[in-house]
Amino acid sequence: MSTDFDVIIVGGGPTGLASAVYTGRALLKTLVLERQVPGGQIALTSAIDNYPGFADGITGYEFAQAFLRHAQRFGAEIRIGTGAERITPEADGTFTVGLSDGSSVTAQVVILAMGRHPRMLDVPNEKRLVGYGVSYCATCDGAFFRDVPVAVVGGGNSAVEEGHFLTRYASAIKAIHRRDRFTAQKILIEQYTHDSKVEPVWDSVVEEILGSKEVEGVRVRNLKTDEVTVMPVGAVFIFIGWIPNSDLVKDLVDLDDTGRVFVNELMETKLPGLFAAGDLCVRPIYQLANVVADGVQAAVSAEKYMESRKKS
Amino acid sequence: MSEIVNEVTDASFESEVLKSDQPVLVDFWAAWCAPCRMLTPTVEAIAEKYQGKAKVVKLNVDENVDSSSRYGIKGIPTLILFRGGKEADRVVGVPSNARDFISGMIDKQLA
Numbered sequence: 001m002s003t004d005f006d007v008i009i010v011g012g013g014p015t016g017l018a019s020a021v022y023t024g025r026a027l028l029k030t031l032v033l034e035r036q037v038p039g040g041q042i043a044l045t046s047a048i049d050n051y052p053g054f055a056d057g058i059t060g061y062e063f064a065q066a067f068l069r070h071a072q073r074f075g076a077e078i079r080i081g082t083g084a085e086r087i088t089p090e091a092d093g094t095f096t097v098g099l100s101d102g103s104s105v106t107a108q109v110v111i112l113a114m115g116r117h118p119r120m121l122d123v124p125n126e127k128r129l130v131g132y133g134v135s136y137c138a139t140c141d142g143a144f145f146r147d148v149p150v151a152v153v154g155g156g157n158s159a160v161e162e163g164h165f166l167t168r169y170a171s172a173i174k175a176i177h178r179r180d181r182f183t184a185q186k187i188l189i190e191q192y193t194h195d196s197k198v199e200p201v202w203d204s205v206v207e208e209i210l211g212s213k214e215v216e217g218v219r220v221r222n223l224k225t226d227e228v229t230v231m232p233v234g235a236v237f238i239f240i241g242w243i244p245n246s247d248l249v250k251d252l253v254d255l256d257d258t259g260r261v262f263v264n265e266l267m268e269t270k271l272p273g274l275f276a277a278g279d280l281c282v283r284p285i286y287q288l289a290n291v292v293a294d295g296v297q298a299a300v301s302a303e304k305y306m307e308s309r310k311k312s
Numbered sequence: 313m314s315e316i317v318n319e320v321t322d323a324s325f326e327s328e329v330l331k332s333d334q335p336v337l338v339d340f341w342a343a344w345c346a347p348c349r350m351l352t353p354t355v356e357a358i359a360e361k362y363q364g365k366a367k368v369v370k371l372n373v374d375e376n377v378d379s380s381s382r383y384g385i386k387g388i389p390t391l392i393l394f395r396g397g398k399e400a401d402r403v404v405g406v407p408s409n410a411r412d413f414i415s416g417m418i419d420k421q422l423a
Contacts, residue, residue, distance in 0.1 A: 038350060082412060101412050
């Protein structure tokens, strides 16, 4: 059956855009659906210093813009601000994708590249104070907290990197982590802990965010001593992990117990014609370079799959 | 800068936003805010879609501290929809399905 597009890519982050560069160059009619902003998480990163070949680093914004242009140059249509609400496999092997604007589009294959979103602490007042001092993005909101003490929660790459970025603005940083050391890459930890503004608060968790109209502090419990402390801060930046955006396909593919999509090395899911790649999937590491490679693999696999279907 | 989304300031906020006959969507942004810049095409598309029915303007939070602190802006992008001089709706950050979500906000006020 003829379809509106050859390939629909759900998600316009580095993975989805890498797929689009390759499907575009394979002369496949490609639609990319990006429900928020092109570039996804990488667009929110202040500086990318570990993408091989970019010797002087590049800002996340510039990188995302270049990636977008690259995909568009080879003909991909990028729809921004409209997401996929539903994916329906049809009897003839094609797919119908229902969109958030109420319309629907069809394709021979679908590549899932929805990525993931930041995990919330799930403590009192967190939801209510998002945008009023509770934040999951240092580059977006850091500048509002000039000369103010802030809390940064978490100890992985994101927490340490974004926390380091916040030292430009904040007067002091309470670096709250449930363990007794950071688990980020060593160079990031070194930069972070050498800054005199940063005070690690080990073995501790945030139990409540305090404040009526905006964040005024956090209530913190030390897991070893059970001691509870109230720390006055103007903002809480939370980087405690990620949740895969796999809700859309939970009935179509196999997920692990954290919601990540299982794929094989060709980026195939268990459903023929449905591919998945990048942060959304079970991967050994989550770095820009390897999720880009995932996107490339998914595109090439999709192209081969379509060729084999035409022959049969 | 697109002509369809005019810039408002502390000085023009009252006449352009609060005293407008139409609902006004204000995009609080800053040059350093990557997601704000990436949301711009969506905001422009909204402005075009609602031309003649609702106004869409942007306010630079760095240059217009009065307005942004009056509305308690602590994170951007923040979009506030004003109607009859009062805040009718607000969204902080880039919403999911941004274009359709923002359309929904305005449609609710026009209904």
